[in-house]
Amino acid sequence: MMGTIVKLDWQNTAEGKTIMQHFYNPQNNGRKLFGILERPLLPNVEEVSYKLFFVGKSGTGKSATIARLAGAPEINEEYIETRGIRKTNIYWPAKVWDRTILFRLQCWDTGDRDLKKFGHILPACTEETDAIIFIFSFNDPSGLDNISTNLPTFMNHKSNPAPIVIGTKYCPGDFTAKVTVSDIEEFEATQKINILKINKTVGNYDQNEIDLTYFTLNVICEQLWIRDQNYILSQEINSSQIV
Numbered sequence: 001m002m003g004t005i006v007k008l009d010w011q012n013t014a015e016g017k018t019i020m021q022h023f024y025n026p027q028n029n030g031r032k033l034f035g036i037l038e039r040p041l042l043p044n045v046e047e048v049s050y051k052l053f054f055v056g057k058s059g060t061g062k063s064a065t066i067a068r069l070a071g072a073p074e075i076n077e078e079y080i081e082t083r084g085i086r087k088t089n090i091y092w093p094a095k096v097w098d099r100t101i102l103f104r105l106q107c108w109d110t111g112d113r114d115l116k117k118f119g120h121i122l123p124a125c126t127e128e129t130d131a132i133i134f135i136f137s138f139n140d141p142s143g144l145d146n147i148s149t150n151l152p153t154f155m156n157h158k159s160n161p162a163p164i165v166i167g168t169k170y171c172p173g174d175f176t177a178k179v180t181v182s183d184i185e186e187f188e189a190t191q192k193i194n195i196l197k198i199n200k201t202v203g204n205y206d207q208n209e210i211d212l213t214y215f216t217l218n219v220i221c222e223q224l225w226i227r228d229q230n231y232i233l234s235q236e237i238n239s240s241q242i243v
Contacts, residue, residue, distance in 0.1 A: 004222075010218070040102065045100055050130040051129045052131045052220075054135055058113075065168055066090075089107075101225075126157060127159075128159050133165075133166060136165070140178060141178040143167075147187075162224055165191075166198055166216070171200045172199070
């Protein structure tokens with residue numbers, strides 16, 4: 001059940017709001033975008049790092065989703081396919097049980113054209129990855145079918161990544177969406193994976209953008225934490241059996 005390990009609304013508490021001040025740019029009141037060599041200044045806070053690979057059909061919004069989660073000021077609605085491999089660091093504080101943990105999410109994504117053209121891209125993106133983020137669009141009914149088909153291939157990996165599914169271009173109450181509620185329910189029941197949703201509209205670029213992202217980011221962090229705990233438990237069991 002989501003929220004049993006990571007407090008999903010912690011950023012709205014007094015403690016969470018105090019910590020989040022380290023993630024805002026005082027010049028524009030928006031969230032800071034951290035470069036490769038930058039990090040938030042949070043003393044005495046444990047940091048953990050994970051590699052996430054975003055996959056999905058062209059135009060589903062992989063890069064836009066990463067930009068939204070990173071707190072980018074705006075998202076270009078015009079589709080431009082990603083060339084090569086793009087890496088984005090997202091720093092996110094989360095409350096894991098009674099501890100504040102700083103998650104460093106290394107987000108990798110690539111365009112379908114280069115993925116199919118260059119043989120080295122897929123191995124580079126999947127090597128030692130901690131989670132596969134499957135992206136589909138609520139405007140494309142074939143998206144969930146593709147994920148169901150590709151899940152076994154990506155999950156059969158030695159790094160044992162956590163599977164996470166995100167639907168983009170979601171509009172609450174839109175009964176004309178090509179991916180229906182019953183489609184979502186069937187997928188979740190069959191694959192045992194809860195689907196996260198990214199709303200179609202983008203809010204103003206201010207501190208309220210946290211309201212658009214905190215739930216998704218906290219769930220991602222929780223899934224990564226659970227994946228690690230399961231790995232540690234399996235290692236301990238294997239060690240005890242060898243002895």
